[in-house]
Each structure stands twice: as structure tokens, then as C-alpha cells.
Amino acid sequence: MNALAPFLIPLDVDPQAAPDPRHILKLLPRPVLIIGSDGVIIYANQASELSLNAVTGRGVSELFPSYHADLVRNGSYTTLLRSNRGDFFEAVFAPLDEQQYVIDLRPCIEAPATHPQDNFDELTGLVKRNSLLSHLSCALDGGQASSSVAIHCLDLDRFKMVNDTLGHSVGDLLLKKVADRLKAACRPDDVVARLGGDEFVVLQHDVEHTAAAETLAARMCDLIGRTYVINGNTINIGTSVGIAIGADPSIQASDLLRNGDLALYEAKKAGRGRFRIFEPGMDALLLQRREMEIDLRRALALKQFKLNYQPFVNVVTNRVDGFEALLRWEHPVNGNIPPLSFISLAEENGLIVKIGEWVMRTACIEAMSWPQESVVAVNVSPLQFKADTLLETVASALNRSGLPAHRLEIEITEGALLDDTDNVIQTLNALRNLGVKISMDDFGTGYSSLSYLQKFPFNKIKIDRSFVAGSGADSEAILRSIASLGTSLGMAITAEGVETAEQMARIRGERCTHAQGYLTGRPMSMDQIPAFLAENNLKEGAL
Ligand code: C2E
């Protein structure tokens, strides 16, 4: 029988009266896609969004590297496909019409292992996914109600950087050492698997209390995070861990792995080197994020973005020196979504590059219509450096708008300098040669901040608002030392988030050169700028 028959029936009935088959597809617990003859996904149900990260507009070959166009030319048939995450699916292809095809995907737990060595990862000797799934299915079917298993999904932090900077042979040696440390952290009957790249999974047996899983996760974070010495290189990486506990006997192996993955995602979001235990709400969170991602893909085309501008003031002259462009997303249903809620998502899926280009272009054009020649500061994401188009984007934005380069200031965070530092410095030098100013944003919140200041002569350091708001001795000492270091390096210093007159007095005392915060002006829309400037230029000295 055609496996698709149950949900294709409505199409054969009166098309006017029939319900949209997509409503039915949506409810199916397994992934179902509709693709065009060009292999582009036209529709992805929720299950495929979750398990394959399938999204409308993506090519199906991105999800299944072995997919080729011939598959859809042959009419209905069934084949085995392997996803880019390494999962196997029995794929049933069926034409909907001449232009569209349905792919019904059934996850295979037991992937075909033709040779015994297929069960082991050649590099580390750890078991591979198939074998892990068999162990997991057995453990779950074992049905010993008194003890349960835990799945720990691990992903190494900063492994890519090691690979990129020290080469693959060092990367490989590092993976072996990580495998050894993981085995050392576990008991002999636990199963340690490598799923590929820097992804590992540990199956822990006999987990009587959540605390047992937490103890193991903490031990792994600690062991993996200790320094490695490989070929004379000192290497520091870390790991994040997502835990899923299989206490419920009805849970499937693939669900448990997926839950572990969801928890891993949350662990990474909370910061590096942490672990999180799966909670049911995480599904909903991910779904929400997927929905937001779909909306975000359309937001540029639908002109839902706009820029607000927040003034920064020179505390020596008391004049408005310029405005920072801050991105706003006016969502038609959810209202205004703050940038902190969607920028990390846009960075994850690469949309930030297109959005960043739009911000750069728009900020330059809008600054040209201001009544005075103030500077416009634009935030640039680390991902825009990686895309290698930043220089071109900036040069073309200046060209098209006619904005003189000295009126543009680019704000970067330490994140941009973490990976591939040499390339980033090269781009920064090229930007500086155009005449653009470069600021170091959110200073003090990141890693080994001070060393970055010596790598590039920034025009300005922006001290994060946590140090300005903090009244403790620590904040004060940090504020003072950053300000004096910046001053000695000839850099301007902006204090961010200045809200009160006391804070203003303090930052002046510490010799900050600029202030940006609610006290001197909140972010405002483009058309409020002329009035704001008129008023503040009149009452000079009052700021
Ligand atoms: P940021 O670059 O540190 O921008 C300053 C943020 O602090 C803004 O939040 C601003 O509204 C807020 N702020 C300013 N003064 C005060 C104050 O006195 N008190 C308090 N409590 N907050 C103040 P916003 O607009 O929500 O932006 C948040 C972050 O989103 C920005 O932090 C920046 O990292 C990012 N962002 C904004 N626009 C863009 C953009 O176009 N591209 C990129 N890549 N990131 C952006």
C-alpha cells in the first residue's frame, strides 16, 4: 500500500471542499516534506523542523547530502537516506503533481551496519551512532523499572578554532584525548559514543537519582575543560552537556537523544562549559524559536525592520557627538521584538549577514539627512567578519549614501576577535584605511579583554553598562582601570548605560570621554532627531 495514502486522500476528493493536506501533515509525528522539482523545500511539518532542522526555502540536499534530483524523477518509490546529522531514514517519495513531491521520512533506529568495524569510530575507537542507538534501545527495553538511564549529549566549545588555527592533525589528537578523558570519567558499563565532528554522547546506566547524572556531567565538564598539551601547544577547550533521563519506560531511544540535544542547546545558550537537564518546556521553546526563524527569514523582504538612534555625548564639550543605530523588528503579530531576542538566532542561521548589510546601508543613508554632521555608530556581528563581505558592504554603503567615512563608526565585540584573529585584524585595518572609526563594544564582559586592545588601535572603548551601574568597589576599580588604560592608549572611552546624575559624575571623575544612556537620551526614531538636536544644542552644558 502507498504509505502516503492516508493523508493524500483529501487531494483526490473535491479540491474545493477538501481540507488542506498540510493540516494533516502537520499533525504527523514523523518528518514529512513537500519539495519542488528543483529540490527546494516548499513545506516542512513540525516533526521535520525539529528532527532535521528543515525550513521552507532550504534545499533538500542540505539535509540529506546523498539526495540527488533523479530521486524525484522516478515516480513513487522508497529508498534509504542519511541526514546531515547522521540519522538514517526510510524515505518514501511520491509525486503530488508534476511540480511537487512528498517525502515521507521514517526514522530507522537500526541503521545498516554491514561490517563490525562500522560500529566503531576509527579515530577515537568509541562506538558510533548506530551502535549507541542499539545499546540505548536495549537499555530502555530492559524495563528494569527501578533504575533508569541518562543520555549526555556533548559538544565541544571552541574546537573549531583549534582545528582552524593548529590544523586537523592537532584537532584529531585533541579528539582522541577528549575520548580518553570521557572514558575515564565514566564507569566501564557506560557507553561513550562519537557521533561525528566534535559531538559525543554518553549513555549512563543505573541512574537512580538525577544527582547521579548531574555528578557525571559536572565531572565531564571539569575534565574536558582542563588544559591539553599537544605537540608543544597548550590548548584550552570546554564542553557543554545536555542531559535527558529515561525514567519513563515508554520513551523511545530517538526521543531521548532528541531531548538530550534540546537540553544541550539550552546549555550552550546559558554560556559555555555548563550542563542542563531536559525539561518538557524546552520543546515548546525550540518550536517557538523555529517559528521565529521562519518569520525572521521574511522580515527583511516585508520591511519589518527599522532603526532607532541613541545619542552619545562628549562629556568634555557637552555636545552630542553622534548616534548609535539600534535595530528594531516590528513584528505584525508579536509587536516589537528586542534585538537581544533575535540577533543570536540570526547569527545561528546566518541571516545576520543580510540583516547587517541592511543596517549598514540604511544607517548611512539616514545619517545623511540629519541636520548636523554627527557620527553614526553601527553594530557589526562577529558573523559578518566571517562572511568576508564586510569591507565591500561598508565601502558600498558609504559610496551609495555619500556619507563621508569619518562619520561612520563601527562597533565590534570581543567575539569578533576570538576566532581567526589575523583575518579580522586585516579587515579592521582595511576599514580604518577607508577612514572609518572602530570601537570595541561591551568592553569588560568578555574573555581576555586587555590583550585585544593591544592587537588593534581602536578609536574608542565602550565600557559595558554593568560596570557603570554597579556601585561596588569591584565595578569602580574595573571602570577606573579600563578608563586609564584606554586613555594611555589614546582611545576615547564611552560609558554605556548612564542613567543617573551620580553615575555621570562618577564617569567624569574616571576620565571617560563620552556617555551614552537614558540620562543623555533614549533610543529615538529617525524623525525625532532634529528636535532632539535643536533642544540639546540650545541648552549646551546642561547635559
Ligand atoms: P549595545 O550595542 O550594547 O546597545 C546598547 C543597548 O543598551 C541598547 O539596547 C540600548 O537601548 C540599551 N541602553 C542604552 N542606554 C541604556 C541605559 O541607560 N539603561 C539601560 N538599561 N539600557 C540602555 P537594545 O537596543 O535592546 O540593543 C541590545 C543589543 O542588541 C545591542 O547592545 C547590540 O549588541 C545588539 N544590536 C542592536 N542593534 C544591532 C544591529 O544592528 N546589529 C547587531 N549585530 N547587533 C545589534
Ligand code: CA
Ligand atoms: Ca553597540
Ligand code: CA
Ligand atoms: Ca554596548
